[in-house]
Amino acid sequence: MPSVTDVEGNGRGPEGRERAALVGLITGDTRRTHVEDALEELAGLADAADIEPVLRFTQDRNRPDPATLIGSGKLEMLKAACQESDLSLAIFDNELTPAQLRNIEKILELRVIDRTQLILDIFARRARTREGKLQVELAQLRYLLPRLVGASAALSRLGGGIGTRGPGETKLETDRRRIRLRIGTLTDDLAEVRRRRGQLRDRRRRSEMPAVALVGYTNAGKTTLFNRLTHDTAVASDALFVTLDPLTRELKLPNRQHAALSDTVGFIDRLPHTLVAAFRATLEEVADADLLLHVVDASIDDYERHMQAVDRVLGEVDAGDVPMLLVFNKADRLDEGAREHLRQAYEGSLQISALTGDGVAGLLTEIARALALDTRRVTLSFDQARPEDREAIERLYRVARVLSHDADGDRVSIEAEVPRRLMQRLQEGLSL
Numbered sequence: 001m002p003s004v005t006d007v008e009g010n011g012r013g014p015e016g017r018e019r020a021a022l023v024g025l026i027t028g029d030t031r032r033t034h035v036e037d038a039l040e041e042l043a044g045l046a047d048a049a050d051i052e053p054v055l056r057f058t059q060d061r062n063r064p065d066p067a068t069l070i071g072s073g074k075l076e077m078l079k080a081a082c083q084e085s086d087l088s089l090a091i092f093d094n095e096l097t098p099a100q101l102r103n104i105e106k107i108l109e110l111r112v113i114d115r116t117q118l119i120l121d122i123f124a125r126r127a128r129t130r131e132g133k134l135q136v137e138l139a140q141l142r143y144l145l146p147r148l149v150g151a152s153a154a155l156s157r158l159g160g161g162i163g164t165r166g167p168g169e170t171k172l173e174t175d176r177r178r179i180r181l182r183i184g185t186l187t188d189d190l191a192e193v194r195r196r197r198g199q200l201r202d203r204r205r206r207s208e209m210p211a212v213a214l215v216g217y218t219n220a221g222k223t224t225l226f227n228r229l230t231h232d233t234a235v236a237s238d239a240l241f242v243t244l245d246p247l248t249r250e251l252k253l254p255n256r257q258h259a260a261l262s263d264t265v266g267f268i269d270r271l272p273h274t275l276v277a278a279f280r281a282t283l284e285e286v287a288d289a290d291l292l293l294h295v296v297d298a299s300i301d302d303y304e305r306h307m308q309a310v311d312r313v314l315g316e317v318d319a320g321d322v323p324m325l326l327v328f329n330k331a332d333r334l335d336e337g338a339r340e341h342l343r344q345a346y347e348g349s350l351q352i353s354a355l356t357g358d359g360v361a362g363l364l365t366e367i368a369r370a371l372a373l374d375t376r377r378v379t380l381s382f383d384q385a386r387p388e389d390r391e392a393i394e395r396l397y398r399v400a401r402v403l404s405h406d407a408d409g410d411r412v413s414i415e416a417e418v419p420r421r422l423m424q425r426l427q428e429g430l431s432l
């Protein structure tokens, strides 16, 4: 508990960060340790939103209270604790219904948000591309709409645009109407952005590079690995959800093949549904990949829970069937016992350190192998006098592993291992 001199009397700490209580509910089927882990993660999320988690508050109940989640008696205790520590915000780990939110705010006389809204806030701070920003705003509005209770405070963040109030309409109805209009506009804008992005994706397809996507829990080290693999310098940081917008770069494999590598948004347990929906298009690119690299921070205790959360989200976006390499990262922090355990428990898994580069060469070989597994060995003939054929030969060298090349005048015969998914396209463009 902070001493009185730590605070300035306005619910903010010395650095101007908002000070918050984290609230978790233990019910019959959730264990105490589980809730403690959840609050630990909530503290990390608060930190990512520049909020200082000052106290943690848990309540045991058989079932959640429909009106106040943790019960009004307990809320009064929480209120006293918040006043004592001069807090301005309470963050609930459970998603609150609109009615619960209202009731709790009334009792606590504090701003109250839940985990979903906190994650939405973080996403809003981090979104960089136009598509990312549109997606987050849409998710925020969809979340806000049923929670509007006449207080116009919620609208202030939307800024500008005073709606013309129809006769007999209340302020609340006007606000709702404005939000619905904005949702409509956002939906149209997103459709347009996506159409353009689809074109980019088609262009990449035409270049016939296989697509490899990094997936994993937030903070697993995806961006660090992305940089290491592509010698690039995207922003990696210890904060959560640094990467929101997918980034794609060319990856050179040891067998001289090229692939398109994408960094993606970090996953999290209980990813708010509004966000899964909003980011569906981004995540669909994951479902479209030829290979996924599931990056796991193996240095933390509950890495298995993180792996399960990632698998669940992958299932939700229909990416459950995409071939996947399991990559245990941060191996520099593991002792030999832990490494041996992972080798035994997860057959075919890899251990790397994206930070030191340890194991990364082996990973590249495995990526090439996994992509090559999906190939067919074919012999193709070309007529070098034809420009289309010369182009096709060039293409073949880019996308396939060439085993032999025999020329006889203008006739060229090439034996190669071709990715299965490219077979048809190659045949269409060739004189066989």
Ligand SMILES: Nc1nc2c(ncn2[C@@H]2O[C@H](COP(=O)(O)OP(=O)(O)OP(=O)(O)O)[C@@H](O)[C@H]2O)c(=O)[nH]1
Pocket (backbone or CB within 6 Å): 216, 217, 218, 219, 220, 221, 222, 223, 224, 225, 235, 236, 237, 238, 239, 240, 241, 242, 243, 244, 265, 266, 267, 329, 330, 331, 332, 333, 352, 353, 354, 355, 356
């Ligand atoms: N010790 C160690 N730290 C690592 C390693 N790889 C990444 N990190 C650190 O882990 C933190 C998170 O790394 P990022 O690459 O930003 O993680 P991310 O998965 O892209 O995270 P989000 O984009 O937020 O989902 C950073 O502080 C990295 O320096 C590693 O192999 N070993």
Ligand SMILES: [Mg+2]
Pocket (backbone or CB within 6 Å): 222, 223, 224, 235, 236, 242, 243, 263, 264, 266
């Ligand atoms: Mg990242």
